[in-house]
Amino acid sequence: MTDYIIKVENLVKKFGELVAVDHISFNVVQGEIFGFLGPNGAGKTTTINILCTLARPTAGRATLNGFDVVRQQNQVRQSIGLVFQDPSLDDRLTGLHNLRFHAMVYNIPVSVREERIKHLLEMVELWDKRNKFVNTYSGGMKRRLELARGLLHYPKVLFLDEPTLGLDPQTRNHIWEYVLELRKREGTTVFMTTHYMDEAEKADRIAIVDYGKLVAMDTPGRLKQSIGKDIISLKTEDDEKAAEEITRRYQTEVRNDKDHLTFSIANGEEFLPVFIKEFGIKISSISLRRPTLEDVFLKLTGREIREEGEAGDTLRAHFREHGRHMRR
Amino acid sequence: MNNLLGVYTIWYRDILRFWHDKARMLSAILFPIMFLFIFGSGLRGSIGVMGGGIDFVQFMYPGIMGMSVLMGSFMSGVSIVWDREFGFLKEVLVAPISRISVALGRTLGAATVATIQGIIILVLAPIIGVSISIWTVLALLPLMFLLAASMGSMGILLASRIKSTEAFQAIMQMLMFPMIFLSGVFFPMQDLPGWMSVIVKINPASYGIATIREVVLGASPDSPFNIILFGHIMTIRDNIAVLAVFGFIMIILAMWSFGRQD
Numbered sequence: 126m127t128d129y130i131i132k133v134e135n136l137v138k139k140f141g142e143l144v145a146v147d148h149i150s151f152n153v154v155q156g157e158i159f160g161f162l163g164p165n166g167a168g169k170t171t172t173i174n175i176l177c178t179l180a181r182p183t184a185g186r187a188t189l190n191g192f193d194v195v196r197q198q199n200q201v202r203q204s205i206g207l208v209f210q211d212p213s214l215d216d217r218l219t220g221l222h223n224l225r226f227h228a229m230v231y232n233i234p235v236s237v238r239e240e241r242i243k244h245l246l247e248m249v250e251l252w253d254k255r256n257k258f259v260n261t262y263s264g265g266m267k268r269r270l271e272l273a274r275g276l277l278h279y280p281k282v283l284f285l286d287e288p289t290l291g292l293d294p295q296t297r298n299h300i301w302e303y304v305l306e307l308r309k310r311e312g313t314t315v316f317m318t319t320h321y322m323d324e325a326e327k328a329d330r331i332a333i334v335d336y337g338k339l340v341a342m343d344t345p346g347r348l349k350q351s352i353g354k355d356i357i358s359l360k361t362e363d364d365e366k367a368a369e370e371i372t373r374r375y376q377t378e379v380r381n382d383k384d385h386l387t388f389s390i391a392n393g394e395e396f397l398p399v400f401i402k403e404f405g406i407k408i409s410s411i412s413l414r415r416p417t418l419e420d421v422f423l424k425l426t427g428r429e430i431r432e433e434g435e436a437g438d439t440l441r442a443h444f445r446e447h448g449r450h451m452r453r
Numbered sequence: 454m455n456n457l458l459g460v461y462t463i464w465y466r467d468i469l470r471f472w473h474d475k476a477r478m479l480s481a482i483l484f485p486i487m488f489l490f491i492f493g494s495g496l497r498g499s500i501g502v503m504g505g506g507i508d509f510v511q512f513m514y515p516g517i518m519g520m521s522v523l524m525g526s527f528m529s530g531v532s533i534v535w536d537r538e539f540g541f542l543k544e545v546l547v548a549p550i551s552r553i554s555v556a557l558g559r560t561l562g563a564a565t566v567a568t569i570q571g572i573i574i575l576v577l578a579p580i581i582g583v584s585i586s587i588w589t590v591l592a593l594l595p596l597m598f599l600l601a602a603s604m605g606s607m608g609i610l611l612a613s614r615i616k617s618t619e620a621f622q623a624i625m626q627m628l629m630f631p632m633i634f635l636s637g638v639f640f641p642m643q644d645l646p647g648w649m650s651v652i653v654k655i656n657p658a659s660y661g662i663a664t665i666r667e668v669v670l671g672a673s674p675d676s677p678f679n680i681i682l683f684g685h686i687m688t689i690r691d692n693i694a695v696l697a698v699f700g701f702i703m704i705i706l707a708m709w710s711f712g713r714q715d
Binding site (some may be wrong): 201209218227232258 | 552
């Protein structure tokens, strides 16, 4: 029998008429990295909020570490650590104060507290900055501090909601090193959402949600296999005409992205030489690749995973930061 | 047990923040001084002695003390809105402590900080020409704490319903300032125009200010500064009772409102 650390059965959350989460069911195995993907507004954050006891489900039930997320909230909270996409630090206190506060709230014995704080701050390379106020930290430093804080009480499940959004590649890599290390050492289960495909690849299993429903759940490898075809991108003299011709000849859907065309086809390697020879319109460039998670995502939700994600969120985060400074 | 620790931790954070926020501490001292000296110097001449041998600055002094407590506690209560805006509230809400502990810890934190802010103003007593005994201080401490806890929980009650900082600004201006101006900080409550007299008596802050004034300047049934409610001259005990009932209702409502979940 498999040990499920998170069990979700027929979860529903309605906000008035809007159904944000629509009968979602899934289980997460102890110690796995579980990727939870979906376009913005698909119900990811709402699901996480329910699992973290920040919101009540309208119907259905969920347990975490064996505790019910509605009736045993304190036990659930003691079992989880969180790193949110928005900072949740007290920036008028120092890094050390923030961790001490967390240790007190989570009832970590004083005898082990200081040692554990030191260890974690050294791990995220913030020990030297421990007595600096958080409002002097950079975005990356804040996220690292949050990670250290999320791990302080040795949670069974670590929730990472867009943990590396807006961070530079070096910091992103660092954060992932810590997380993977921790999983190896403590067997911590990681439940994450991300807009970065390379991060999603790190998951053992991925669930994709759209319009509040679960549309797929499998390993990244099998999800990519499920597309079953290779992806061909090309540029031609006349993309409009070329698209029509491809659809007519090979009965496949062509996506026109302004500067290039994309379509998928079985056995691409054999198809390509024949295609180039037969095609009537002049081709200026062509490439063939294996399907990526991006393609899986596009096929299942009709949207690119990053289209609203990266640029929009970073911009919004920027405005929020800016707004805060003005209000203070 | 865990909840008691939660209350303590939330309280401790408020104290720690206050301690580290030198700018806030300085403004807690300077703001009331500014009021005392600007209004005092400006109006002392034209108002002169107000009865009972007390001049305008001396009259205003305990009122300013109360104003400090009131503003300090109300602002820290409402500052939960700030925590929500800056994200820290999330850390508190997913922590393994009950919402009620959070609200209670916050109320006590706000009350402690505000009481300190009120007590600080006692250092001005010799300059103002008011004599303060150790008994006055001991009586003021619980009184200020009660006033602060009431106002602090009223702030929390509002903050648990306000989601935006814009609404927060509006509330500060539409509620806190009228509450201070219409509480007898700056003028005695007898001989006011009818409408004003009604508002002043509805305002729970008035009873806190009146009590502090009675402790600092001395109480007597024929003092011109007493509140007269339905023809009855309110004694210190009556005022404290009104304040305590109000505070109790506010704390219960704050804990209830903050504890509700989406």
